[in-house]
Amino acid sequence: RKEVEQDPGPFNVPEGATVAFNCTYSNSASQSFFWYRQDCRKEPKLLMSVYSSGNEDGRFTAQLNRASQYISLLIRDSKLSDSATYLCVVNSGTDKLIFGTGTRLQVFP
Amino acid sequence: SAVISQKPSRDICQRGTSLTIQCQVDSQVTMMFWYRQQPGQSLTLIATANQGSEATYESGFVIDKFPISRPNLTFSTLTVSNMSPEDSSIYLCSVGESDQPQHFGDGTRLSIL
Numbered sequence: 093r094k095e096v097e098q099d100p101g102p103f104n105v106p107e108g109a110t111v112a113f114n115c116t117y118s119n120s121a122s123q124s125f126f127w128y129r130q131d132c133r134k135e136p137k138l139l140m141s142v143y144s145s146g147n148e149d150g151r152f153t154a155q156l157n158r159a160s161q162y163i164s165l166l167i168r169d170s171k172l173s174d175s176a177t178y179l180c181v182v183n184s185g186t187d188k189l190i191f192g193t194g195t196r197l198q199v200f201p
Numbered sequence: 202s203a204v205i206s207q208k209p210s211r212d213i214c215q216r217g218t219s220l221t222i223q224c225q226v227d228s229q230v231t232m233m234f235w236y237r238q239q240p241g242q243s244l245t246l247i248a249t250a251n252q253g254s255e256a257t258y259e260s261g262f263v264i265d266k267f268p269i270s271r272p273n274l275t276f277s278t279l280t281v282s283n284m285s286p287e288d289s290s291i292y293l294c295s296v297g298e299s300d301q302p303q304h305f306g307d308g309t310r311l312s313i314l
Binding site for chain 2: 123124126133134135136137138141179181183187188189191192193194
């Protein structure tokens with residue numbers, strides 16, 4: 093079993109749609125969780141950290157379920173500029189981050 | 202967050218040669234990391250670059266193939282040695298503290314002929 097698993101997609105959605113990505117992780121000792129965004133041929137950039145209580149940043153909402161070892165990212169009112177690969181990232185329990193393979197999102201007009 | 206500069210941004214190399222990639226940070230950081238991202242794949246950690254001591258390598262990566270230097274708290278290099286086409290990849294350095302998010306340089310795109 094992979095340490096961090098994501099649906100690779102692609103998710104093709106129209107502008108204005110709401111889309112949700114899910115991620116599961118295997119190490120119950122993980123303490124920190126993040127969503128990164130990676131545009132084609134660019135480096136990953138931090139989108140948001142994920143907290144137990146859930147957190148929201150504008151159109152983006154992240155949720156963590158420790159019991160199920162499950163993380164989600166919800167994007168509301170999708171924009172063309174949201175098209176990218178979204179990486180689920182989990183702290184391994186040490187200083188290392190484990191990256192999921194990413195979920196590709198394509199927003200069309 | 203820290204500004205991280207990588208050089209070169211891209212290169213095309215002959216097999217059997219070696220290339221050194223530099224990573225410069227605009228502030229002192231404790232932890233620096235080197236990753237590889239092969240085409241269509243996610244990021245794989247190569248090693249943690251430790252200041253003043255040998256790097257800590259992940260399973261599948263060895264010092265002879267990927268020697269790393271970390272002479273101070275703002276700079277590190279990764280060398281890809283005796284390159285083969287399988288080493289064609291994007292190489293990324295990152296910085297981060299403990300369980301905080303990491304921030305990445307803009308990567309080095311390497312192609313081996």
